[in-house]
Amino acid sequence: xxxxxxxxxxxxxxxxxxxxxxxxxxxxxxxxxxxxxxxxxxxxxxxxxxxxxxxxxxxxxxxxxxxxxxxxxxxxxxxxxxxxxxxxxxxxxxxxxxxxxxxxxxxxxxxxxxxxxxxxxxxxxxxxxxxxxxxxxxxxxxxxxxxxxxxxxxxxxxxxxxxxxxxxxxxxxxxxxxxxxxxxxxxxxxxxxxxxxxxxxxxxxxxxxxxxxxxxxxxxxxxxxxxxxxxxxxxxxxxxxxxxxxxxxxxxxxxxxxxxxxxxxxxxxxxxxxxxxxxxxxxxxxxxxxxx
Amino acid sequence: xxxxxxxxxxxxxxxxxxxxxxxxxxxxxxxxxxxxxxxxxxxxxxxxxxxxxxxxxxxxxxxxxxxxxxxxxxxxxxxxxxxxxxxxxxxxxxxxxxxxxxxxxxxxxxxxxxxxxxxxxxxxxxxxxxxxxxxxxxxxxxxxxxxxxxxxxxxxxxxxxxxxxxxxxxxxxxxxxxxxxxxxxxxxxxxxxxxxxxxxxxxxxxxxxxxxxxxxxxxxxxxxxxxxxxxxxxxxxxxxxxxxxxxxxxxxxxxxxxxxxxxxxxxxxxxxxxxxxxxxxxxxxxxxxxxxxxxxxxxxxxxxxxxxxxxxxxxxxxxxxxxxxxxxxxxxxxxxxxxxxxxxxxxxxxxxxxxxxxxxxxxxx
Numbered sequence: 001x002x003x004x005x006x007x008x009x010x011x012x013x014x015x016x017x018x019x020x021x022x023x024x025x026x027x028x029x030x031x032x033x034x035x036x037x038x039x040x041x042x043x044x045x046x047x048x049x050x051x052x053x054x055x056x057x058x059x060x061x062x063x064x065x066x067x068x069x070x071x072x073x074x075x076x077x078x079x080x081x082x083x084x085x086x087x088x089x090x091x092x093x094x095x096x097x098x099x100x101x102x103x104x105x106x107x108x109x110x111x112x113x114x115x116x117x118x119x120x121x122x123x124x125x126x127x128x129x130x131x132x133x134x135x136x137x138x139x140x141x142x143x144x145x146x147x148x149x150x151x152x153x154x155x156x157x158x159x160x161x162x163x164x165x166x167x168x169x170x171x172x173x174x175x176x177x178x179x180x181x182x183x184x185x186x187x188x189x190x191x192x193x194x195x196x197x198x199x200x201x202x203x204x205x206x207x208x209x210x211x212x213x214x215x216x217x218x219x220x221x222x223x224x225x226x227x228x229x230x231x232x233x234x235x236x237x238x239x240x241x242x243x244x245x246x247x248x249x250x251x252x253x254x255x256x257x258x259x260x261x262x263x264x265x266x267x268x269x270x271x272x273x274x275x276x277x278x279x280x281x282x283x284x285x286x287x288x289x290x291x292x
Numbered sequence: 293x294x295x296x297x298x299x300x301x302x303x304x305x306x307x308x309x310x311x312x313x314x315x316x317x318x319x320x321x322x323x324x325x326x327x328x329x330x331x332x333x334x335x336x337x338x339x340x341x342x343x344x345x346x347x348x349x350x351x352x353x354x355x356x357x358x359x360x361x362x363x364x365x366x367x368x369x370x371x372x373x374x375x376x377x378x379x380x381x382x383x384x385x386x387x388x389x390x391x392x393x394x395x396x397x398x399x400x401x402x403x404x405x406x407x408x409x410x411x412x413x414x415x416x417x418x419x420x421x422x423x424x425x426x427x428x429x430x431x432x433x434x435x436x437x438x439x440x441x442x443x444x445x446x447x448x449x450x451x452x453x454x455x456x457x458x459x460x461x462x463x464x465x466x467x468x469x470x471x472x473x474x475x476x477x478x479x480x481x482x483x484x485x486x487x488x489x490x491x492x493x494x495x496x497x498x499x500x501x502x503x504x505x506x507x508x509x510x511x512x513x514x515x516x517x518x519x520x521x522x523x524x525x526x527x528x529x530x531x532x533x534x535x536x537x538x539x540x541x542x543x544x545x546x547x548x549x550x551x552x553x554x555x556x557x558x559x560x561x562x563x564x565x566x567x568x569x570x571x572x573x574x575x576x577x578x579x580x581x582x583x584x585x586x587x588x589x590x591x592x593x594x595x596x597x598x599x600x601x602x603x604x605x606x607x608x609x610x611x612x613x614x615x616x617x618x619x620x621x622x623x624x625x626x627x628x629x630x631x632x633x634x635x636x637x638x639x640x641x642x643x644x645x646x647x648x649x650x651x652x653x654x655x656x657x
Contacts, residue, residue: 034415087616090648094362097418098557099615101550105608109601117600176650224426224546227419235415266430269423276420277408 004136006253012142014249015149016211019204020226021233021241022156023197028235029160030169030193033096037104038201039223044107045073045198045205046122046214047115053206054123062125070202077198081191089187104219111216119213122206145207152203153242160238169193228272234282243283247271305486324471328464336463341575342568343470344531349556349567350474350481351524356553357561358485359517360497361410365421366525366552368428371544373398373526374533378445379438387450391473391530398526399519406518410511425549432541444540447533459535470531477524481564484520493517497562554611560623569622573610578603619646 020042027035035041052058053065060068084103088095129140160166172179172186179186208214208222229248233240248268256264275283296309308314328336352366377394381387409420432439439445450457450469457465484490492513495503504510533539551574559570581603588594618624624644632639 028415034419084612084616088619090650091615091619091646093414095615095619097362097415098554098611101554102608102611102615105604106612109605109608112601220546221426224422228423231416231419263430263434266427269427272423273408273420276412276416280411280416 006257007250008136008138008142010250010253011246012139012145012211012249013252014229014246015145015242016204016208016245017222017226017229017248018242018245019149019152019200019207020223021230021245022153022238023200023204024226024230025233025235025238025241026156026193026197026200028173028230029238030173031093031096031190032173033093034100034227034235035197036097036100036223037107038100038197039219039221039226040104040107040111041073041077041198041201041219042205042208042222043214043216043219044076044111045069045202046209046218047111047120047205048072048202049206049209050115050120050122050214054120066203066206069206070199073198073202073205074195075198077201078191078195080198081194085190085194086187089190104223108216108219115216117215119215120209121213122209124210127210141211145211148203148207149242152200153238156200157238165189165192225268228268231282232272232275234284237282237284240282240284307482307486321475325468328467333463336467337459338575338579340459340463340467340470340535342571343467343474344528344535345552345555345571345574346568347470347474347477347531348525348528348552349559349571350477350564351521351526351528352552353556353559353561353564353567354481354484354493354524355517355521356556357563357566358490358497359493359514359521361514361517362414362418362553363421363521363549364418364553365423365425365428365549366521367544367546367549368421368425369398369402369522369525370529370532370548371428371432371539372401372522373529374539374543375432375435375439375445376526377530378447378533378539381448382445387452391527394530395523395527398529399523402522403515403519406515407511410514410518422546422549425544425546428544429541429546432544440540442540444538444543447537447539450534459537466534470535473527473531477527478564481524485564489513489516551607554607558611558614558621560621560626562620563623565626566621566623569626573622574607577607577610581606620644 020038023038023041024034027033027038048069049065050057052060052068053062058065058068080103085096085099088099124141126140126144131138131140131143160170168179168184168189169192171182172184172189176186179189205214225248226245229244230241231244232247233242233244248271251267251271252264255267259267296303298304303309308317324339327339331339348366348370351369352363355361355363355366373394376397377390380390380393385393405424409417409424412420433442449461450466452469455465456462457469459466485493492503492508495506495508496510496513496517500510503513529544533543536543555570555574556566557570558573559566559568585602614621620627628644631643
């Protein structure tokens with residue numbers, strides 16, 4: 001029973017890692033670059049959610065607030081691509097890494113200036129509620145997070161596999177030049193991907209804020225764990241991101257429980273390094289062989 | 293406009309192009325040596341910091357700028373160098389053997405990690421090294437006999453040829469120590485770059501496939517680059533430990549790894565000068581911002597002191613502008629300015645235009 005309880009809280013945590021990892025994968029799928037500011041976008045989404053939903057601020061109903069936060073952060077992502085990242089179009093991916101690291105710093109400074117550095121948390125209609133299955137207690141928050149994650153991953157999976165826009169995104173990441181020739185507006189597609197990443201970050205952020213406290217520096221460390229998740233799954237695979245997130249989420253509480261203190265925090269990274277060394281492309285590797 | 297007349301094959305790889313070049317660097321070194329006599333004591337401390345960060349930057353430059361392998365975890369190697377140095381000195385080793393040993397230990401640690409790490413490329417490598425940087429924080433707490441656990445360790449006073457060197461007691465002597473190490477490493481680095489191994493590094497950076505086709509053993513070359521890079525960074529870490537005096541798990545946070553990478557980018561990747569220019573920016577920027585803040589506070593009603601973290605944000609903004617408009621960093625700016633003067637009035641706008649690369653991947657799903 002104890003193990004099951006740990007497992008469920010691990011899964012709920014893992015879902016948030018997974019959602020954040022989904023954001024990485026989205027950007028990676030479209031532009032083969034990693035957005036090092038994704039964790040900070042999650043933090044921004046969490047603060048937007050608090051601003052829209054909490055009493056004393058905008059005081060909107062939960063779902064309305066979630067939609068508003070998603071729209072604002074989606075627009076933010078679109079504008080970011082349009083006015084900042086388009087400046088490095090055609091440069092090697094390394095430039096993107098540096099640029100998004102710098103963006104992360106700026107977002108953190110902005111959030112610290114606007115919302116201050118004290119931890120805040122979100123008021124939700126399901127805070128404190130608990131579901132009971134026999135002797136098993138599942139906090140309502142965890143159930144909502146798990147449900148939302150599964151839903152979002154499914155929607156995104158079918159979006160990439162079945163819709164015109166999704167296929168265009170994949171095409172423009174596989175070969176930009178060829179995608180141009182086929183009439184895909186590669187730059188606009190990139191901007192839309194960033195908007196989508198913003199929406200995902202907002203949803204992950206609001207769910208994160210429902211579970212715990214948020215402060216401006218939360219994005220960095222949380223983001224690094226989500227990298228670990230995305231890399232374990234194999235950057236570029238949506239189901240992989242979710243599996244990676246779950247693995248990281250589950251390993252963490254168990255390592256904290258059964259390993260000597262100090263080793264618990266290290267466990268996700270050790271897992272990641274192990275996966276990378278054994279399967280350099282991640283669990284769901286997408287490169288079968290390298291062409292010259 | 294100066295034209296260099298080459299009369300032997302060595303002219304291409306000589307350390308200095310001609311006497312003028314030699315004199316320029318000679319003057320620079322003389323200035324660095326004369327600085328403590330001219331500048332107030334406070335600036336000697338700043339110069340020491342610049343020397344140490346330049347050293348760390350050189351270490352990372354070798355890996356990122358010259359071998360093309362991105363590392364986001366070099367603070368981890370600074371930590372290994374720092375803890376190794378202090379632990380050895382605490383066990384009675386004299387300073388110089390301990391310094392050399394800390395470079396060797398860091399290099400060995402790098403070599404051990406290099407093989408598995410360097411199977412990865414690009415983004416994966418960056419993230420794996422980032423994880424390394426996170427792990428080292430926890431290791432610094434767990435490995436208590438060496439690192440002193442949570443409270444950390446205190447750097448002992450350096451004794452060198454009968455003199456006692458201490459960052460606060462004798463800042464000038466400590467400055468000369470750092471400068472000396474920096475000059476030695478710079479000389480070794482410059483010589484390395486003109487050796488076959490150095491040229492192999494550049495070949496691997498520019499194209500692994502063509503490097504392999506030319507007979508370069510890519511895996512060995514990368515491992516060598518990683519080892520040397522770690523050793524230099526370890527040296528910097530050891531000196532850094534003596535500068536901050538107390539070292540614990542918080543001394544080498546992940547933020548330092550990131551700053552170090554941003555430092556080499558801001559200075560200019562692929563040029564040794566970049567490490568120095570970047571270090572100057574990283575060390576002096578907080579001072580400049582503090583001065584500006586005092587000015588603004590004194591003359592306008594805006595209280596900028598209410599916005600913490602402004603130097604980091606300003607740093608990030610500079611990076612942002614730099615990456616978009618001048619990807620070759622400060623050294624790139626300097627190259628352009630120099631060329632403008634050398635060719636005056638023949639400089640044309642498109643002279644430094646880079647070819648664009650378009651994304652193409654082997655991912656098939």
